[in-house]
Amino acid sequence: MMRYCVYGKNNQSIKLDPRTKLLLCLCISVTLIAGSSAGVLRYLNYIPALVPFLFMISLKKYKNALIYLAVYVVCEIGTSALVPYLPDAVNILFTGVIAFSTRLIPGAMMGWFLFSTTTVSEFVAAMDRMHVTKKITVPISVMFRFLPTIREEYTAVQKAMRLREAGSFRNPVKMLEYRMVPFLMSVVSIGNDLAASALTRGLDSPCRRTNMCRIGFTWWDVAVVALLIIFYSCYIPIAVFRR
Structure with a gap:
């Protein structure tokens, strides 16, 4: 079986295997949507929310990165500042939706990163490997x-x-x-x-x-998985003990 191609759609500085990208999308979405935001966990949630920003910087998509960061910061800080001063009906209809969108935006941006840096051949080859x-x-x-x-x-x-x-x-x-x-x-x-x-x-x-596509794990994938292990080794015990 021949497996050779130029890696990815873009000349990206961080070259990740499609399986690592899928793992990042899953981890970020589950952590922000299903996770808690009480106490210290609220500040830990900022770490996975920052990951799409770093990947957009690595792709030299500076405009998109700044827009994403601005939207996330405004939604995160604005809702916390406005909730005490707005009526309950407004908070339920609008403020709550905006606050929940801050949990969806990072996962959506990681999905954009997956689609924009992975070819169909790479994705199919990765799924066949799995x-x-x-x-x-x-x-x-x-x-x-x-x-x-x-x-x-x-x-x-x-x-x-x-x-x-x-x-x-x-x-x-x-x-x-x-x-x-x-x-x-x-x-x-x-x-x-x-x-x-x-x-x-x-x-x-x-x-x-x-297929004529070469996929495989590199030291970038090892580094990302190691950082995920370190993060969840801190996140999971805090979430469990707070219950």
């Missing part, structure tokens, strides 16, 4: 192509409507008619095309798939 069923691998592989294509299609529709001076925010009805309707029709067509492409490439074949 003996994951094709029922899970194929839909996620299609999503790797689906999301970037959707973004490009929406940009194309937006530029076309701007050229025709149609569907601005001043007229929401026309915007839905001239932008969203063509966009949604394109989404259906793109989904069908990508599904057919996946079948053509043989992603659902029961035979062992041959």
Whole structure:
């Protein structure tokens, strides 16, 4: 089996195996969503929330990193400062939603890091190494192509409507008619095309798939796993003893 390719989509300084990226996504999402934020744990939660920021810096996505950091800090500090001064109804409807979004944003940004730095071949090869069923691998592989294509299609529709001076925010009805309707029709067509492409490439074949992608653990993966072990060796005892 041939396994050779340039690692990743980008010229990234931190080269991680797709399995390590999946582990990071899982750990950060579970820690922030299911974990507690009482006492010292609130400050420990800032550590996994900082991980997507560091990875965006490593990708030289400085603008995205600053936007993410600003949104997270404003949501985190703003909700704590405004809760005592706002009515209960406002806190339940808006402040609580904003506070909960601070637990979702880091996991979503790690998902963005996974999608933007991992090719379909690398992901499929990693799933094959883990003996994951094709029922899970194929839909996620299609999503790797689906999301970037959707973004490009929406940009194309937006530029076309701007050229025709149609569907601005001043007229929401026309915007839905001239932008969203063509966009949604394109989404259906793109989904069908990508599904057919996946079948053509043989992603659902029961035979062992041959690919030209080299994956494997490096010292970056070892360092990340070691840091995760150190973090949870401190986090879990504190969370257990506080109960």
